Structure formats: structure tokens, C-alpha cells
Amino acid sequence: MIKNLRVKTGKAIDETYRISFKFNGNAYYGFKGDTLSSALLANDVHLVGRSFKYHRPRGIMTAGSEEPNAIVQLHDKSSRTEPNVRATEIEIYEGLEASSQNCWPSVKFDIGGINNFLSPLLPAGFYYKTFMWPSSFWEKYEYFIRKSAGLGKSPTEPDPDVYEHRYIHCDVLVIGSGISGIMAAKTAAKNGFKTLLVDEKPNLGGSTIYQNSDYFKINNQNSCSWLEKEINEIKKLTNLEIKIRTSVAAYHGYNFLLARENLTDHLPVEQRKDKTRHKLLKIRAKKVISATGSIERPMIFDNNDRPGILLSSAIKKYADFFGVACGEKNVLFTNNDSAYETAITLIQKGIDIEAIVDNREEIDSKLLYEVEKNNIKIFKGYTVTDTFGYKRINKISIKKLSKDGQKVVGSKISLSCDCLGVSGGWTPAVHLFTQSGGKLKFREDDQVFIPNTYPSDQLSIGSCAGDFTLDEILINTPKSLKEFFNIKNTEYDNLEVISSTNKSKRNIWLLPSDKVLGKTKSFVDYQNDSTAKDIKLALREGFRSIEHVKRYTTTGMGTDQGKLGNMHALGIISETAGAKMGELGTTTFRPPYTPLTFGTIVGRNVGEYFDIFRKTPIHNWHEENKAEFENVGQWKRAWYYPKENENMHQAVQRESKAARESAGILDASTLGKIDIQGTDASEFLNRVYTNAWSKLAIGKCRYGLMLNEDGMVYDDGVTTRLGENHYIMTTTTGGAANVMGKLEDYLQTEWPELDVYLTSVTDHYATVSVCGPNSKKIISEVIPDLDFSDENFPHMSFKNAKIGKINCRVMRISFTGEQSYEINIQANYGKSVWEKCMEAGKDYNITPYGTETMHLLRAEKGFIIVGQDTDATMTPIDLQMDWIVSKKKYDFIGKRSLYRSDTIRKDRKQLIGLLTEDPNEVLEEGAQIVADVNKSPIEMLGHITSSYYSPNLKKSIALGVVRGGKNMMGQKLIIPMEKKNINVTVADPVFLDKENKRLNAKL
Template sequence: MTGFRLGTGGRIDRSRVLNFTFDGTRYSGHPGDTLASALIANGVRIMGRSFKYHRPRSVWSAWFDDPNAIFNIRLGDVHRPNCPAATTLLEDGMHARAVNSFPSAARDIKSVLDLGHRFLSAGFYYKMFMWPDWHLFEPTIRKMAGLGALEGGPLEDSHSTQRFDHCDLLVVGGGVAGLQAAATAAEAGQSVVLVDDHAELGGKAWQSPTVDGHPVADWIAEQTKRISAAGGRILTRTTAFGIYDHAMVGLCTEHGFCEQPSLTRMRPEKLIMATGALDRPLTFAQNDVPGVMSLDGAAEFAGRYGVAVGRRACVIADHGLAEQQISTLRDEGLDIDVVEPKDALPKAMGRRAVTGLQVGPHHFTCDTVLTSAGLMPIVHLWRHAGGKLDWDSNAQAFVPAAGPAWITAIGAAAGTFDLDDALAEATAVATGAARPRRKADYCARPRPAVLGTSQRQWIDFQHDVTLKDVELAARENYVSVEHLKRYTTLGMASDQGKTSNVAGLSAMAALQGKEIPEVGTTTFRPPFVPVPLELYRGHHRGELFHPLKRLCLEPQHRAADAAMGEYGGWLRPGWYGGGDADQAAAREVRMARTTAGIFDASPLGKIEVMGPDAEKFVNFIYYNTVATLKPGHIRYGFMLTESGAVYDDGVIARLDENRFVVSCSSSHVDGVVSLLENWRQDGNDPDRIFVHDTTQNWPTVTVTGPKARDIVATLNLGIDLSPEQFKHMQFRAGQFQGAPVRVARVSFTGDVSFEMSCPVAQAAALWGATIEAGAPMSAGAIGLEALSILRAEKGFLIIGKDTDGETMPHDLGFGIPRLKKKAAFVGDRGLQTQKANETNRRQLVGLAVPEGAAMLPCGAHLVSGSGETRRSVGFVTSSYDSPTLNRPIALALLSQGLATEGNAIDVYHLGEKRRARVVPTCQFDPEGERLNA
């Protein structure tokens, strides 16, 4: 036990005590502590075990770059796995256990694996378990894999608050440079958001007594006041974990261990990256022994948490800024020897804790070894955004180079390590001025790795990658950095290489006789730090994953005893009057064919496309020719995917020269809007085409059947409804009770139909008046079940039910446009491929069953051959008992060679074989006399 609590200092609240346990032993700390700082204050050194060899590990640093101390934590009923001890704020009552160890980190029985380290070198799993069969070893290896354990089953009730946000300037990092930039920009009138992952702002400033001549606490308070007074926002305990497409920055805000995190998708106009820098580890013998840690981490534990990491320390540091940190630690009472190894290979002494440092013939007695090979700018976000990196030979570190214009790095993140230089740089960047010249030089001279020794020198502390592993990879010709990473697992631990990547690159460079920039870097990917899984689980789950859309006429349907159900993402009436669904649907079909049926067609798409280029645009979108469509007329057509498959069908109405209304399937409205918007922005001038989804602005009441015209005539719409003046596939504008009404003569049933669309405020009145007008004629409301039968009798299809993802227009009997349409359209190339022209493509057909036979099962296979030669040649897509025809009807997709009218086909379903006959898809009024009446 070596660490202890300093008598003064730190940002903790010493007036309160928080109790917690670690591996079953009780300890105490204070508000403001992390689990790591509290354990160090209690003298605990071993906080974890490495992944492969189960060697004892202590913390390496004081924040997110620590790869060693990872805990499973329980507080009350809340359990969270894989919590980094250095970033988890202490709360009263926490029970923490080190991962990857049993029964405790201090006494892990799997530590015996270290005795066999000679046989467990890099890539051993690629070689050792291939014979006789990998699957013999796989179960055991998988049980040993992983770190923490998820307890309590799936996180069914866990979710995060998610929101979208925007600002002029996002400043990431609340250290000296970030605070100065945010305050300056806010006072200049910019909308500023400052985020920092600590609970208290200041960054590394707490390691120093003053900033810009002022006490640290006073200076930070003044900058915070400036930001808030100018309207800026400050988000603490918030990590910018990734930058994604279109300048979206992912922000994770922690609210407390038992509270769910929140996700903010921030889209700033500009971003200032003030993320700071990390300590680069030194590679030397036994450098993983508990008590070997970052010099910067030790200074942070002392300055921010009031904790000394040891009593007597040896420091090996290879840069000039280390003097200030050493001075801070000495002021806090640590006895420090500064060691200069020269050409000797240092070796940490001790097994479970540091007992000394051997440098050549010299032995230093100590309980802690603090190292720093230089400062490494934190450039992860820069790389997420597509920024490039340069190698600074003076600093021996990668620094931001060319990058997107909207993001700028300042302070230590830009390689500006002097405090005064960072302040000046922050002020200039925040005001748009030229970046000032640095006044102070920073120089780091990390010693190269000593190759070819028998001593184990650790590079990746969590994954147990040593210098010998890197040497082995080089001998086996893994010379690419990405190959080295995957072969040795270097940089693939939960810290994602923050401590190990540059050390690994240095070793690889030494082995190849190159400089580090010649070796290259691995890919930086979000998230920057591990984030809770709950962060990605928002409110869009369960019923909210794909919320049901509701009709404005739902109260009227419920009052009419409608059986409501989901149809295409909408809650719609299935049938009326209760009772059996089949009987109700049959009753409604007979009513619609005899007099008229009235149904709510509000979900049908009503997407307006307008502008000077609207005609050319819709002609490109549709498979059919739309350019010849006259105002006041309607045309049926298909929209295709780029591969030529049918995406949606529907009608398009032309209101005037530059204005169209696209009526698509109810379930495809959102998809069609996205499709239109994507093509609008691709190859078109978006200022000459405008797309507006008005589906829910225009509820639709449809009347269909022989008495439809008589019912609509009673509504006094101001429209001549005569067949001569208002023909099928025409469009008219009228009025209902002083409000505009759009009337379309289109039919999904094969009978005369009128689709009447009005503003939402008039929908209830229009529905009520239509129902009232139909009652004396024995007409009434019908639901979706009846409508499905009516359309199938006529052979009208439903996209996604009577088609699949490969169905093309010519499979449905619409082949002319692909042969004759001269203008380009979406999917035109796909329709000319070899696949599109195969002779065995499935065609839409009708099926009839022998007299007296039951209807065919929907989904049943159409087969040819028998026994072992039997194969599927199609399937039934729709099947109903037709009340109109008094017999079963069906639609199916059937291979082209068998789709000849009158051809007999076998139908196979769940072991039962049936027979059917190919008939036309339209089995009701094939001449269309009722439609044009």
C-alpha cells in the first residue's frame, strides 16, 4: 500500500464521506473522487488483471486513457459492466469488482497463465488451435474471452434521452484553451456550446497554481461567468465521442451512475477542438508492474483529487515540460529522483508492486515509477472528420494538418503546449484572426525501443502485447501497421490504443529502420471512448419504434363500431359492425358491388411536386411517360428502384403546368418522399423543384360502386359529375361547405369511384354527409378487408404483397415503357440487364380452383415435377373467397414458361398438394363496363 490522501488540495469535498466496496473490501472516499482516485487514497495498488496473461495491473493514468482498471459496478438495483475506474465518479454505496479476475484482482487464480507466456505469443491462436479442429477449442476460448459480465438480463427498460441541437460554435474541451476560446467567441456574439467530459472544468490547469497570473479557481470561474453572461452553454460530464457525416458531432452526457445517459446529435457551424494531449508511455523492462504510471496522471491525481500515488518515486521523462509536473509533485510531499537512463535499459523491480528501479548498475529504491516519453495531441476527432496528420519531429508526435474548414484544433491538441501560447492561439482562432506565432519551443526526445532483449517490455498493457510480439510480427512479415494491429491485437483494447499505438509504431519503425511517419498510423474510428449501450437505445422502441399513424376520422370510425387494425403503418378500419371478419368483409363487398361502399382513403399519398422543372423531374421518376399528361388528368404508373424493381405504384395527377400530385401507396408515403427528395438533390437544381408531403393535410373520403355518382351528387360540390364531363382518370376541383375539395375519378375496385379530399377541418363533416347520403341507397362504410377483396376481383395489385423485391414492370404486364420510353428514368438500365430479360421470370397471374374446392393458402408454392425433382416455380400472393363471383380467387407470381392461360399447375402447402388453373388476373368485369359507367 503506497498511495495516500494529501492533507490539502484537490477539488474533492472533504466534508462528506462516501462508502464503497472493491472486490468485497470496504473503503471510503469523498464527492469529486473517481473510483481510481479513492482506491489510490486507500493505498490499493492492484486494481485489475491484464486480458491474456492475467498479470496484476494498477492505473496508468487519471482519465480516459487508462487501459488497466475496469470494473463491474452495482449501485442499488443498477448494474453496469466495464466501467473505467479512472472516469467513474464515486457514489455512496457502490460495489465494484475488477473484471477478468477471480476471486479478486489481488488474488486471481488465472494468473498461472503467465507461467506459460512463452507459448502464448502473438498469433498463437492462429496456429495452436488449427489442429486437429478449431471447434474443439472454441467453446472454452469463448468462455474465457471478454471482460465484464452483463447481469440482470436485457436492458429492456434502459434508454437514453435523445435530441438534436445546433450552434454556431462547438468547443470540445474545457481546459485553458477551450475556456478562453468559448468565452471570446460568446462575447463576439456567436452561439457557443462548450463541452467537457469532467464534472468540473479546467482540464490540466488544476496541476498548476496559476493561469495567466490568477489563481486557477478564480481564472476558471471568470471564464465560466463570461461564457454564461454572453449566452453560451456549458455541458459538463459530456464527451464528444465521434464526428459523423454532414458535420454531426455525437455528444454523450452522463447524469449519474443510476441515471441513463443522454445523446445529443449536435450540428455546429464550426468546431474548435481543444481536447488536450496525452502522456506517451516509455517502453522498458517490466514496465507493467503496478506502480509504473504516467507522470501526467500522477500530477492530475494530486492536483484534481488530492491524492499522492506513492511516497518515493523515480521519474523518467523525455521532454522539457515535465519539470513543472515534477515540481508540483514535490510540493505535495513526494520524494522524487529524476533518472536519466542514457543507453541503459531501465527495469522496474517487483512483481505485485514496484519496489525499485534498476538502470544499468544503479539501483533506485522507490514504490512508484513515473514515466513520460512526451505529449501526444488527442487527434481522434480530427481524424473522424477526415483531417490529415503531420509528424512533428520536434515534439515527436502526430499533429493536425490539412482538414475540413469547419474544424480547428487549438492548444495541446494542435501541438501548442505552452500555456501563454495556447491562450493567445485560442483568442485568435475564436475571433477569426491569424494564428499567432508560438513563443515557446517544445521538444521531446523519447529513447527508441531496445530490441532483441530477453526482458519483457510491455506496449499494450490491457492486451499483453510486448515488444517481443512486435518483433515476431515483423519476422513473420506483418510490416503493415494495420496487419500488426490485427496479428498482435495491439491497440484493440478498450482504450483503443491511446497508450499503445505510438509505442507500437515506434517499435515497428525501429525494426524496419524507418521513421515513425513512414510506418503510418492506424485508423481512428468513433466512439472516441467507450459509451454506454443505453446511449443508442432511445425512445424509438416497442410501439414507438414505428409509431402507428392515426386517422383524423378515427372517432367517427369507432362510433360506427369499426374493428381497428394496422394496415401499412396506419390504424385503419378493417370492417364495421363487429362479428366475424370474413362475414363482415363479404357483406361489405356485396354492398359495394350492389349500391356503394364508402371508405376512408386518407392514408393514400398526396405528395405535391411543383416548380419550373417539375414535369421533367416526375417524368424521370416514373417508369411511365408523364410529360404528355394534361392538366386535370391522372395517370397510373410505377416508381422503380435503380435496379429496375417495382418500388411503388399509384397515380399522378397534373394540377397545372408546373404542379403535380403524386398519390402513392399508403405504406410507402415516407419512402416515396425520401426517394423524391434524394433524386431532387441529385442531378437537379433543387431551387427549381419542390417536394411537399401533404398527405395528412388532405383527408380523403372515397365512394365506390354503382350508386357512387348519385351519392356524391347530393354533396353539392359544384362539379359536373356526368360521365361525359368527368371521365375516369380525371381530376376536378370543387367546394364543400365553403372549403376546397379535390375530386379524383380513380378506382381501386373496378367500379365507378370518386376520391374526395378536403382540409382536415372539413373531414368529419364530409364523412358524415357522405354516410348520410348513402344510407337511403343502402350504401355504407366498408373497411380494408372488403377493399382488399374488391381490388383482387379486379386483378389490381398491392406492392409488397403481389410483388417481391425482384418484380419488374413487365412481370406485371406493363412492358411498353421499357421498350419505347425515350427519356431517361429511374431504373432504366436495370430493365436492360440479363437478369431482367430472362425467360423464366415470374409473372403475375390469376388462379382458379376446381369447382367446390376451398380457396388456396396465401404463400403456397406453385411447383413443377414430383418427388426429388419437384421445385418451386412461384407462389400464391393473394387469395380470397369472392362474394361477388361466389368462388375462390387468387393472384400469384408464376414462372413465365408456365404462365399460359388455362395451364394447370400444382399447388403445394404444408405437405398438401392441390391443383389450380392459370386465369387472367382480372376476374370481374374484364371489359371495364362498370368502371366507365
């Protein structure tokens, strides 16, 4: 029989709108406006989960985002499943299904619960202590630890929902819509500021919106009615944007904040279709007002974690706001006046209160007198020493506190109850404030950390600034706002306030028990099961820093980041170690305030939008012709063009042979192109390249090597002199942007006197490269008006030409060692020129080849690829490219570094060629190169950087870097592989046509 614990209508609840949902397979119903937790409590379900380490039964503890226990798995049979969702934040909807986490086979009977009885064997640092030795066993331990670690289950299918990012710029951002937030938002908007008000809850008004009692009045109205009118008014303001269900996750410097706006999680699943689920708001605010409120503190006593133990403020909210009684026999336990506010609510709603246990001895409080009038027993100066009931609290023991509060005295009194509300006072929610870089100060009176210095234009108001009572808020908030906005008055300057709260508090971080501490389970962090005992153990073992104690005991390291218990942990450390709270400081608060799903963070950058890519103007042709692509930087480059059933090796062998025997064609559009103009262009090139440029004739091309200032090879490419003061530089595909940046840097900062202008034109030109002994015949057909004779158009020169009416530049340069022509033409003609070349080359078996064949062909010639054969530790000398380093030039970037003591070492790794004993054995790129495999440890001499089977040489070839390799020509070395050692001989890295005859070969 399911009990119904609905009481008089709750403020948030629409009792005409029934919603059914399932929890752990059982069907329940609630009403529109319910959260999962309020609906469960209305159905008398307290037990909702098991704790992480001891698998103790746990119930709903709070009514907000600070919830440590009631975290559930949503929709565990769907791709929308989501772990670690706080039941206190989920608004129920038709069809909601949720289940408990961290329990098997069920929350009511959980095998892991045995850990509770083994708990003496599971002290703080258990994992660290136990699994350290022997270290070789770690892999075995890890397997079991991983299995038992973690709370919920992550989805295994792609997320079907859509997420978005949105930038918001506003004058004032107000975080939190409690009474002070509403006052701030209205004041800001009415003073002409473009204002954004956000609140994590589905409604505005914080806790005041259900404070319906004669003891809290503003201008002679109950505070909830007064606030409701204010809210209705601000909704009409045009320069105020209000976002509910919007939780600020992070507060960075310069008032940059991230917030998650939840748009569909409260809707039935079928209504979410085609809607954005979450928006990540990137907010840049000129001014920020934090009105984030405060979180009620639990109390630390033995067995303070049983289902049925809630924060007193949560019991009040469930009753007032949701119309739910958390129990039928309630006991409240407090050290301050807040619990009496709860008591008055329960009295109003006709919910039974058995007793109130108050740490304080003498209390002069209007609220207390009202409670006493209702014949409710108040135990003054008492504390709870123990609780009973495994799956639901059924009894507590209380005892009198000694004068100093360190001991319990007198005889034990037992009280039976089914719900215990605790109130240990309030902790300002300063998380966002400290994330922003704000510094806290400790207020001794009521033992709270409050904002002290602001790092940006911001303000904290209300209870997050330490104003806990209605009168404090209504007096201090207008005052702060006037100063913050530099205005003379607000409409809240002369409010009449009745606020009945007595501010006294008897703060005892760890309440005494009649048992020794070692026998108690007084939980400080509920989610991670760390107890007062654990913290004291950590201190005994020598941990002092709060950050170390936190990590050793895992206090505050759950998904709730210890919103409830962190202050108690600090208090216990402070008392035990005799350090002042203010000096201990807090642990670092890190974003996000509440967890975000990955989807929210990623937004629309999923699938093909995960990383942007660039396509050449000829891309579609490659696609139509079944090319395989590889990623080079952000470019998609044709890798190879398999025919029929060819694999990559077969395709590359065919393409390579065709390029050398007749003609090949390559899309080289991705190469970086920088247009260089100005009267000092030649001088500039002299300074950035290792070789000399002044004497390069107009119309000629030259290969250049660019170094970093440390002498290491940075980039290479061919640069062509187009005119007296005009060059076009090509860079590697991947290096284009960096080279451009580096050149700009030198021009702007080191050599501003040079008259040079750089323009990136990579995207403006398509480049079609035709190579092979028949290339000249093909290109002549495409550009019939140009004289392609070797006399008129020799290797390393350039001509302006026209294809039809379109201007183009033709360079005769070669990266394959074959005679080769590159047509550069306005990008949108790229594909048509490519097709013209294909047409003209039909009779010559013109063969499109991709990057893999290009790599093979250049390796046959021993041409390096920067980034493959070099790795930022290679100088041109290491590459055996001494010929390109000018001896005459006084200076160029990196020159001085070429004769540092380190760069002139004889035993640097140097580029060499390698030939295998067995010509069919192709080496693995990256494999180590050694001389002696018998010595231990084996001395590593270098590694292989490029390796291919050359169809033209009919043997395996490789390039590699080897220590002192330059002087090892002909020497035998070994490539040790897993299964065998491969014998190789050091060879000249130029394997083919050392005399460069092929550049001018005629067929």
C-alpha cells in the same frame, strides 16, 4: 484494517463533505471532489479489474479518460446499470455502487486467471487460427466464444433516464480548458467572438491548475495561481459559454462536432429525478481550437501491467489534486523530465520516494538537482527489467542499459516498492484533429505525431500541438492565436515565464530485458492484453500494414481505443520492420473519442417518438371501432376491424363478403395526391405515364402506370382531369413523396420549358371510398343533390359536389372491381363524412374494411400492388399490362428501355395467377415456384407475390411471377414447402368478373 492514504489537502477535495460508496460490495468513504479512482486509491485499493484475455489482475493506471484498466460496472442491480465506465471519470456520490468486470467469482480470485498460465497457448490471432477448421464446427465454437467475450453486462431493462439533443452555433469552439485552452477562450471572447469552451473534466484548468511549484511561474506567480485568476476572469465574460463534464465525441468535416454534456451522473441517484441525464450537443462552429492536451506514455517492459503501476503524471495528479498517495514506497521510472515534476510533488506532500530509474545517462535538469538534494537515489541509464507481486506490485528489478539501448548489461538490482510511476514522454491527443480530416507529421526529435495541415478553419494549440513545456506553450499559443484570429496582440504577449523542464528524452519503444522476448509479458494494449511479443509475431507472419497488425493482435481495439499504447505498437512495428514512423502513419482515429451511451445518441427519439407516424383525419374513428393498424410508409392504416373474438382471417373474410354483397367503406386518405396545373399539364402526363393523356376529357379519370427510366414499374394510380389545365394525380401511399420528387426532378432539370406546377395535397384531403352493389344508394343519401345515374356519372368520371356547404370531389373509380365512389373532402371534414356514410349505409350493412380486405378484393380482380407484386425488375409487359403502354407516343419515361435486349427476353419473370389443386390450401407469399422437384438442384422459376383465401370465389387464389409465365396458362407447377409439395395450376390473374360487369351492377 483499511489504510488511509490521504495527504495534505488536495485541491479538488472538500474534506468536510464525506461521501460513502461501495465497491465490490465493500463500503468505503471518500470526499466531495473525489473520483471513484481517487477514493479507491485513498483506501489503498489498487486492484480493480481483470484483463480481458489473460484475466490478469489490473489496477488504476491513469487519472483520466485514457484509462484502460479501471473500467467498472455501475449499479449492477438497477436498470441504470452501465458497463465499461472509467473509474477515473466517475465523480463519487452518496450511494454509488460499482463492481469489477470480467472476473468470476471475484476480482481477488478469478477462475479465468488460469488463462494467464495458458498464455503460451493463446498467441495473437488465436481465435482466427483455432476456430477456422473444420468450418462446420463454427456454430459450436461460437457458443463458447460469445459467452466469454465482452467486458461488462448491458442493462436488460428500459433506460429510465431522459436524454436530449441540442444544437449550438458558435463563432469559436475551444476544446479543452488547460492553460492554452483558457488563453484561447479568453482571447476569442475578448475579441468579440461568441465562444464556447468545453472540457471533459468537472473542473477547468487541465494539469496546470495543480502545478504548484516554484519551478513553474508566470509573471512571478506559481502557474496554478496565475491560471486560477485567468479562470475567474473568463467566467465573467458574457459572450463565453463554459461547459464542464462535456466530452467532444466526434469532429466531422465543416467544423461539425458532437459532444456529450453530462448533467447528472455526479449526483446522488435520488437527485437525478426529472433531470436530463446527458445532452448530445451538435455544435457547428465557425472556428475550432483544439487544446486537447496530451496523454502520458507508459513504458513497455516485462510485467508492466501490475496493480500499483501508474502513469507518473497520474500519481502527481492524485497527490496534488485529490490529496491521495498512490503508495507508501514509490519508485518512478522515466525517460524524460516529467517524472521529476511528480517527484517534487511527492516531496512537497511528504510521500516517500524510494528511487528514480531514468533511461537517460546525462541529465542537466533543475528538477533533478532538486530531487537529488532530497537524498533520493537516481539510477541514471537504467531500465526496469521485471516487476513482482501478483495483486499489487512489491518489487522491481532494474539493470543498466547498453549504450545503444538495445540490451541490458551489468548486474541486477532489486528495489522493493508498492507503487511504480512510469513516464515514457507524452503523446499529443490528436484524435479529434485527425477525425476532422487533419493530416499529421512525425517529429523525430521527441518521436511524436503533431498536426500538420488543417482541413477546416481550426487550430491546435498547447501540448496537443506538440508544445509540452510551460515556456513553449506560453510563447507559441499567443503567436498562433494572433495568426488564427488575425489580431495584432493578445494580453499574453509579454509574459514572464519560469519553466524548469529539460526537454531531453531517451525514447526506447520496447525496453530490453534479460529474458528472451517470448518469455516476457510486455503489454502494449492493456485492455486487450496484446503484448510486444504479439506484435512481433504478427510481423513474422507477414502482416505489414499497421491497420492489419492492429486487427490481428487487437491492439487499440478496446473501449479505450489504445490511447496509451498505440504509439508503442507503431514504434515496435517501425523498429522491427525497419520502416520510418512518419511513413507508417497511425491507425485511423474514429469517433467517439470516449464511449457514448445509446441513450445519448438516441435522445428523445424513443418509444412512440422513435419513428414519426402519420394519422389520417379518420384515425380516431378507426381506433374507437377497435381497428388493428398496419404501418404503410409512415402512415398508420386500419388493417382490419375484428368483431368480438374474430381473428384476422375471420374479419377479412367477413369484410370481403360484405363489400361484394352489399357495401364496404375504406379510408383511402393516405393515397398520395398531387395537384397538377399549367398549360402543359397534359403533355407532362403524356411524358411521365405510359399511356396517352391528351384526349382525356374534362371530368374523366384514367389509371396510369409510371415507369423508371430503366422501364421498370415505379408507381401507379388514377389521375383525374379537373379542368383544361388542371389534374389531380393519386399515387400509392408509400410512393407519394418519391413520385413527387421524381416529377419535380424532371420538370426542373429535363423539361424546364414545360408550364407545369406541382403541389402535394395529400394531407389536405380526406378520402372516403364506398364500394359494393349498394354503394350508389348510400352515396346518394350522403350527397342528395348529385345525379348518380350511370348516364350522368359513369365509371371513371368525377363530379364536383357539396355536402352541406362544404365542397367535395366525388370520383367513381374502383380498386375492388365493385361499383365504387370516392369522396375527397377538406381533411378536417373527413371524419364527419365517414360517419355520414356509415349512418346512410346502416340498412345496407355497410362494413368498414381495412387494407387487408382491400388487398384481397383487388387480388380477386388481378389488380397489382406496386411494391408487392412488383419489385423494380418488372416491366408493364412482364405484368401482362401491355394494354397500358402506348404504341403511338413518341416518348415517355422508360419507353426506350422496354425494348432493350434484356427487357424483351421471353423468359423474364411474368405475372400469372395460380390456383391450388386443393381449393382450401392457401399458399405462402414469398414461396418458390418450381416445375420439377426431382432434379437437383431444383430450378427456381419464380415466387408467389400475393395469396389469399377468396370468400367470394370460395377458393384459394394467388398471384405470382414465373419465368416465361405468360405462355404457361393451364400448366401444372409445384410449390415446394418444408413438409410437402403443393400442386398448383397457372391461371388468368383475373379471377373474378373478367367482363367488369360488377362495376355497373344494380341490386
